[in-house]
Amino acid sequence: MAQQLTQSRPDRSHAPGSKLASTVADRMVDDIARLGWPEGTVVGSEPELLARYGVSRAVFREAVRLVEHRQVARMRRGPGGGLVVTAPSVDAVADAVSVYLLYVGAEIDDVFEARLALEEAAVELAPTRMEEAHIADLRALVAAEGAGRMRDYRDLHRLVAAITDNPALEFFADLLNRVTLLYLPRGAQPSAEALGEAATAHAAIAEAILAGDESRARRRMRRHLEAEADYLRARRPSRRRLAELTDGMGRSDKRGEATARRIFVEISTAGWPVGTLLGSEAELMARYDVSRSVLREAVRVLEHHQVARMRRGPGGGLFVAEPGVEAVVDAVALQVVRTGIEPAHLFEVRSAVEMAVLGRVMQDLDDDGATRLRAAHEAERAASLDELAVMGHDLHNVLAEVAGNPVSELLTMVLVELTRRRVATSGAPDPAVAQDVLDVHGRIVDAVLARDHDLARHRMRRHLDAMVPWVR
Numbered sequence: 227m228a229q230q231l232t233q234s235r236p237d238r239s240h241a242p243g244s245k246l247a248s249t250v251a252d253r254m255v256d257d258i259a260r261l262g263w264p265e266g267t268v269v270g271s272e273p274e275l276l277a278r279y280g281v282s283r284a285v286f287r288e289a290v291r292l293v294e295h296r297q298v299a300r301m302r303r304g305p306g307g308g309l310v311v312t313a314p315s316v317d318a319v320a321d322a323v324s325v326y327l328l329y330v331g332a333e334i335d336d337v338f339e340a341r342l343a344l345e346e347a348a349v350e351l352a353p354t355r356m357e358e359a360h361i362a363d364l365r366a367l368v369a370a371e372g373a374g375r376m377r378d379y380r381d382l383h384r385l386v387a388a389i390t391d392n393p394a395l396e397f398f399a400d401l402l403n404r405v406t407l408l409y410l411p412r413g414a415q416p417s418a419e420a421l422g423e424a425a426t427a428h429a430a431i432a433e434a435i436l437a438g439d440e441s442r443a444r445r446r447m448r449r450h451l452e453a454e455a456d457y458l459r460a461r462r463p464s465r466r467r468l469a470e471l472t473d474g475m476g477r478s479d480k481r482g483e484a485t486a487r488r489i490f491v492e493i494s495t496a497g498w499p500v501g502t503l504l505g506s507e508a509e510l511m512a513r514y515d516v517s518r519s520v521l522r523e524a525v526r527v528l529e530h531h532q533v534a535r536m537r538r539g540p541g542g543g544l545f546v547a548e549p550g551v552e553a554v555v556d557a558v559a560l561q562v563v564r565t566g567i568e569p570a571h572l573f574e575v576r577s578a579v580e581m582a583v584l585g586r587v588m589q590d591l592d593d594d595g596a597t598r599l600r601a602a603h604e605a606e607r608a609a610s611l612d613e614l615a616v617m618g619h620d621l622h623n624v625l626a627e628v629a630g631n632p633v634s635e636l637l638t639m640v641l642v643e644l645t646r647r648r649v650a651t652s653g654a655p656d657p658a659v660a661q662d663v664l665d666v667h668g669r670i671v672d673a674v675l676a677r678d679h680d681l682a683r684h685r686m687r688r689h690l691d692a693m694v695p696w697v698r
Contacts, residue, residue, distance in 0.1 A: 247288035247526055250279050254293050254309070255560065263564045264311055269299070271308040284519065291482055291523050292530060298560065314564040316397060319557040320404045323636065325531045327405065328494055329549045330632040334409045338455040340633040341402045342448060343582035344575065345383060348399060349443040351574075352389040352435050360389045364432045371425035379421060382428040386435065394571035395578075397561060398637065405633075409458050420457055427453065482523025485514050489524060489544075490533055499546055504534065506543040551636065555643045562644065569648065569697040576641040577690050579634060580622060584686055586629040588679045595628040596675055603671050606664055614660050619646055621667045625674075648697050666692075 258269060270278060276286050290309065294300050297318040302310050327337075352360075363385060370376070380403050387396040416424070427450040434443035489504065496502075505513060511521050525544060528534040532549040536542070562572070587595065602624040609617055619642045626638035666689045673682035 245526065245529070246281060247285050248292060248529065250281055250285060250289035251292035251296075253279060254289060255296070255298050258298060258311055259560075259563055261311075263314075265313050267311050268302070268306070268308040269311060272301070275309060288519075288523055288526055291480065292526050294480075295483060295527055295530065296557065296560065314561060316400055316404065316561065319554070319561055320401060322531060322554045322557040323401060323405060324408060325490070325533060326549050326551065326554055326636060327632060329498055330636075332632045334406075334455060334458055336631045336633040337402060337405055337409070338451055339582070339586075339631055340579070340637060341399070341406065342451055343578050343634070344395065344399045344402065345386070345447050345451060346444045347574075347578035348383075348387045348390050348395055349431065349435060349447045350440045351392070351395075352386050353438040353440050353443065355391050356389050356435070360385075361436060364389075364436060368425075368429045368432045371428055374425075376421050376425055379416060379424045382431065386431070389435075392571045392574055393565050394562075394567045394575045397565065397567070398575050402633070406454075406458075410461075416457075423453065424450075480523070481516060481520045483527055485516055485520060485524035486527035486533075488514060489528060490531075493533060493546055500548045502546045504544040504546065507536070510544060551639045551643065554636065555640050558640050559644060559647070569694055572641060572644060573690055573694050573697070576638075576645070577687060579637045579641065580625070580686060580690065581683060583626045583629045583631075583634050583638060584674070584682055585679070586631060586634070587625055587674060588677060588682060590630065591628070591674065591677070598624055598628055599671050599674060603664075603667055606667060611657065611660055614663075616646075618660070618663055621671070645693065645697055 254275075261267070261269065269275075272283075272286070276283060279286065279289075281289070290299075290301050293309075295318070297312055297315045299309050299311050302308060367382060367385060371382075380400075383399060383403060384396070387399045390396070427446065431443055431446045431450060434440075434446055489510075493499075493504075504510065507518070507521065511518060514521065514524075516524070525534070525536050528544075529536065529547075531553050532547050534544050535547045536544050561567075599621075602621050606614065606617060606621065622642050623635075623639055626635040629635065666685065670682060670685045670689065673685055
């Protein structure tokens with residue numbers, strides 16, 4: 227599976243503006259993937275890796291910093307040291323997601339709406355997939371929280387997702403839980419009263435799951451998450467954005483990453499003025515009081531997240547960039563491989579997200595949204611078979627765009643791009659299959675425009691189910 231994914235990743239080594247350190251970092255990640263992500267294994271000493279990749283020590287060390295930033299491996303010094311493969315972590319993905327959501331101005335309501343889609347799906351699946359050990363775990367958690375021994379108010383949410391036996395659902399639910407924390411003041415902890423209310427809500431949710439009542443579990447999870455959103459809103463002005471909370475992001479003490487975070491906060495505070503010159507290399511070194519090597523490490527991190535881009539030559543310097551979804555997709559793709567997530571797992575998540583998107587579209591569809599949906603489907607019909615191989619998923623992204631929730635839109639774009647990268651066939655699609663896709667997309671659009679929610683949901687669910695066998 228690892229080899230399949232690395233073969234389908236886009237080759238960025240010759241992209242405009244690509245840096246040698248970034249290229250070497252990508253090669254390191256691919257080599258580790260081919261080994262099967264052997265956690266704890268030393269894949270080579272610094273001299274061995276210098277020889278393998280044929281670069282200078284300065285370039286190599288910048289590449290290592292990027293690999294460490296992506297939490298793929300870390301450099302261990304001393305006897306027996308070298309580049310050590312690390313355990314999978316959602317932190318690197320959470321950083322990439324936070325950067326993107328900051329840029330698009332996601333609000334707390336957007337995050338909770340997306341969380342609802344995933345966590346309601348989890349509580350509906352949990353009763354049907356529960357094993358005896360899960361019953362004991364739920365009872366123990368409820369008893370501990372009821373006695374005032376709540377370790378982490380997210381534990382119930384993690385346990386419910388784990389009961390579904392879907393690592394993709396666990397991953398994305400955990401990811402959105404972490405994003406939620408960005409709306410709390412740095413170091414803030416819920417009050418004793420809030421923890422008590424959470425424990426009561428958790429007990430009610432667990433009771434419904436243990437009773438096998440999916441509908442009741444879903445209603446109780448919705449009420450619990452709505453109460454959590456209310457709690458956070460009461461402690462933040464309604465227009466408070468992620469930009470004001472990013473100074474707590476990142477966990478490394480390395481000066482390069484610390485400098486990258488300082489620049490990142492300044493860009494976000496300024497309103498993310500894309501195209502603005504932040505300064506020449508010499509000016510930035512003086513402003514942040516760092517060496518050239520430290521600044522260049524910081525720039526690599528900023529470029530990796532598409533926050534800023536360094537241009538060389540006359541009139542050059544560090545310019546504010548426009549983040550895209552690629553950094554998030556790449557971070558998620560690494561996690562997919564490392565945790566053994568299968569296509570069926572991803573499509574279960576994708577179904578939950580897209581059904582929620584569809585519901586939002588049906589609720590709020592206006593003339594502009596209807597026009598965009600018609601235009602997306604007409605563009606598909608006018609495309610050649612070769613073009614359709616690329617744009618055949620675009621209708622799903624347009625639906626998410628029309629829905630107007632940037633968090634759900636990001637999740638949709640990520641899941642669609644993972645599907646696109648892992649489609650089992652190569653080249654132009656089979657004409658008959660392509661026609662089937664066009665037809666079902668047309669029927670979905672027709673049902674949406676007719677405001678027939680039941681029919682639109684039925685057609686979308688059947689469509690997503692039919693796609694699973696085509697994805698490896």
